[in-house]
Amino acid sequence: MTHPTTRRTLLRGTAAAATAALATTALTPTAHADTAPYPANRSTDPGTPPTGPRIGILLYDGYSLLDPTGPAEVLSRVPGASVTMLAERRGPVRTDTGDVAVLAERTLDEAGRLDVLLVPGAGNRGTIAAMENQPLLEWIRHTNRRTRFTTSVCTGSLVLAAAGLLDGRRATTYWASAPYLEKTFDITYVPERYVRSGKFITSAGVSAGLDMALYLAARLTDDDTARAIQLAVEYDPRPPFDAGDAQQASAELKARALKILADSQV
């Protein structure tokens, strides 16, 4: 079984492209370079500095997988952007479930200046460890001095708060952590998907990082570019249920959600 494919046929899908797909020579990536409707991909030369924003995403043991990866998917489409996963040590960093690991590409010392810092949330264990990790908090404070935006997803705002960066500000966090955030810090909790206060942008739980990242993409570029990114990742959400808003959820559903979460974590 052979299904000849080209960029044009996969991503354009016109009748003409479908016909062209029947020619096996089209398999050569550069075969139609002269007629290709898209520019060449960006340079992969590691010596080439990014032309767009340098985005650093912090990984630490026990983060929730979607917290860094949702925004990374969106922000990696910002023209010229570099997205770098950072951690105290290079190598795999495991999620709260222990099942999955994303690779940290650079250590914190190697991060350099960042235009955007993103701090993901984690399960209870990971969040507590990060909030008590003084060298990590010091790195966050140091890095924050030169960012354009310092951002968080889910309980990542607790980590920013523990670093002392959100004092006196409005912020959001994971729904179940909101009372803790307000009672522990000098922060006004706002139950929105993302909350901007100066250069700080905090997100609600886990999936809210996607909404925040689109907003951030618009700030880093313009609204039309952000719209194109939204279409590029086909972000037209239509969940089969309408149960994601904690303010509408019953106490029973909340308890069930927290039990499911605790049971899934290591």
Added chain:
Amino acid sequence: MTHPTTRRTLLRGTAAAATAALATTALTPTAHADTAPYPANRSTDPGTPPTGPRIGILLYDGYSLLDPTGPAEVLSRVPGASVTMLAERRGPVRTDTGDVAVLAERTLDEAGRLDVLLVPGAGNRGTIAAMENQPLLEWIRHTNRRTRFTTSVCTGSLVLAAAGLLDGRRATTYWASAPYLEKTFDITYVPERYVRSGKFITSAGVSAGLDMALYLAARLTDDDTARAIQLAVEYDPRPPFDAGDAQQASAELKARALKILADSQV
């Protein structure tokens, strides 16, 4: 600066819990085990077989980051589920942008029987390579024989189609790949977030895997459990723009989205 934290304070946030947080003994994770409202986390003994569905997510060079990680976030909350990233070789597998790598935990030979197989999509290069990788397609066909559900995100449906699994079926894919899917295979394209045909569930582009995963979570458990998972990951999407539906998008926006995508890929 010290912010004593416990599971109860981070994830429950009642006034009582906030008070408890002031006791530094609460930092010991098991200090309040007798009064903890949540059961112990699941066993991390690698010798313990999962009590729930075995979910295998295929990684291959050039996949789009959110395609496997969005569903993994949701499906890892299915009670008792195991989520395993699989690839031809163990170790880091890079995304289409080249910036990020997720670790493959097992080789295809080590995957064993799966209840759910998920095939993510990729950029043009990655999708073409997967569609032409005959051993990979043979493994997909072999694995599919014993799954309860065989699923895809984005251009992952092209890979399933290349494996011959979607002949005569209704399916969806990335919006820009839909004409190619229909013209190349005996498949009826349906422009929905996810489309079920028998045990096959295909998703639209990138972020659509989140919607599909919630639907799948309900099939693997029940609607109320899926709703609790939705709340657990606070999936109450509210993107700042309404540009994610290709059927509503202008030709100009589509062209811009595809250029942004191509430019971001290596």
